[in-house]
Amino acid sequence: MDDAQIETWSEPGPSRRMLPIEVSLAVERALQSLSSDQREAVVLKVYQGFKFEEMAEILGCPVSTVKSRLYTALDLLKGTLSSVQVRDTRGLQ
Amino acid sequence: MSCSPFDLKDFFFDELAPAERQLVENHMAACSDCRQELSTLALTRSALLSVADEEPSRRIAFVSDKVFEPRWWQRVWRSGPQMAFASCCLLAAAIVFHAMQAPVVTTANQLAPANAGTVATVDNAAVQAEVSKQVAAAVKLAVAEAEDRQAARLLGAVNIRINELERGRSSELLAIKDYLERLHKERLMVRRTAFEPLGVSQ
Numbered sequence: 685m686d687d688a689q690i691e692t693w694s695e696p697g698p699s700r701r702m703l704p705i706e707v708s709l710a711v712e713r714a715l716q717s718l719s720s721d722q723r724e725a726v727v728l729k730v731y732q733g734f735k736f737e738e739m740a741e742i743l744g745c746p747v748s749t750v751k752s753r754l755y756t757a758l759d760l761l762k763g764t765l766s767s768v769q770v771r772d773t774r775g776l777q
Numbered sequence: 778m779s780c781s782p783f784d785l786k787d788f789f790f791d792e793l794a795p796a797e798r799q800l801v802e803n804h805m806a807a808c809s810d811c812r813q814e815l816s817t818l819a820l821t822r823s824a825l826l827s828v829a830d831e832e833p834s835r836r837i838a839f840v841s842d843k844v845f846e847p848r849w850w851q852r853v854w855r856s857g858p859q860m861a862f863a864s865c866c867l868l869a870a871a872i873v874f875h876a877m878q879a880p881v882v883t884t885a886n887q888l889a890p891a892n893a894g895t896v897a898t899v900d901n902a903a904v905q906a907e908v909s910k911q912v913a914a915a916v917k918l919a920v921a922e923a924e925d926r927q928a929a930r931l932l933g934a935v936n937i938r939i940n941e942l943e944r945g946r947s948s949e950l951l952a953i954k955d956y957l958e959r960l961h962k963e964r965l966m967v968r969r970t971a972f973e974p975l976g977v978s979q
Contacts, residue, residue, distance in 0.1 A: 704827070707824065707827050707828070708827070708828045710824075711824055711825055711827065711828045712828070714824075715825075726825070729790065730822055730825050730826065731825070731826075735792070736790075736792055751786075751787075754786075755784075755786050758786065758818065758821060761821050761824075761825070762817055762818075762821050765820075765821055765824045765825075
């Protein structure tokens with residue numbers, strides 16, 4: 685992923701660039717809209733960087749279940765965070 | 778819906794084998810939809826990670842995952858007020874227990890200081906008997922002293938009364954004596970006066 689893609693991912697037309705606190709609140713709201721199982725999957729994968737096998741061991745469920753929860757959560761987050769512009773993500777990947 | 782030979786999300790999270798990954802990359806070179814899908818995934822993850830610097834573990838503390846729950850000893854160690862309360866309770870219990878045990882030792886020390894080394898083995902009944910004996914002796918002595926003082930006060934009061942009575946009686950006797958003497962003189966005078974004309978001398 686490059687920064688050019690991030691800059692162009694926003695609502696169509698001219699839009700105001702969101703403040704960091706606004707991004708933070710939007711992400712927090714998006715995470716709160718998920719179920720607890722989905723949040724667990726997102727946290728373990730996105731924030732903690734675990735592999736699917738490790739997540740399955742931690743959560744005590746099959747890998748397929750873990751993947752299903754994560755991917756469903758990502759689809760929901762894509763819709764919720766579609767208006768969020770992230771200006772600089774270098775170093776966060 | 779993706780047209781990729783493998784799941785794009787698996788590709789995105791680097792969960793594919795090298796050969797599978799190569800196939801997806803080849804497909805993406807010719808598929809703009811899959812590139813757009815991958816771009817959207819990347820932006821979503823970027824948005825999530827944009828708050829990663831703000832203490833993500835606390836931000837996601839609502840996650841009901843056993844992984845993030847503190848161990849029992851961590852919960853105990855972090856609960857300052859509860860620890861303080863438990864310590865106070867233990868201290869109070871220790872004080873009460875010591876207070877319930879202390880009187881025997883204290884009494885034994887007071888009664889038999891020479892045997893302080895073996896005071897812990899002093900029989901409670903023997904100590905109580907010794908205490909009762911000494912208390913009885915002290916009470917007996919105090920009663921005797923009080924009786925002596927009462928008797929001395931009574932004797933003094935009786936002597937004073939006797940002296941007063943004797944003084945009163947003496948004055949009465951003296952008055953009677955004076956009266957009798959005066960009466961005797963008067964009778965002599967009367968008799969002399971009565972017999973003088975007759976020439977009778979007394």
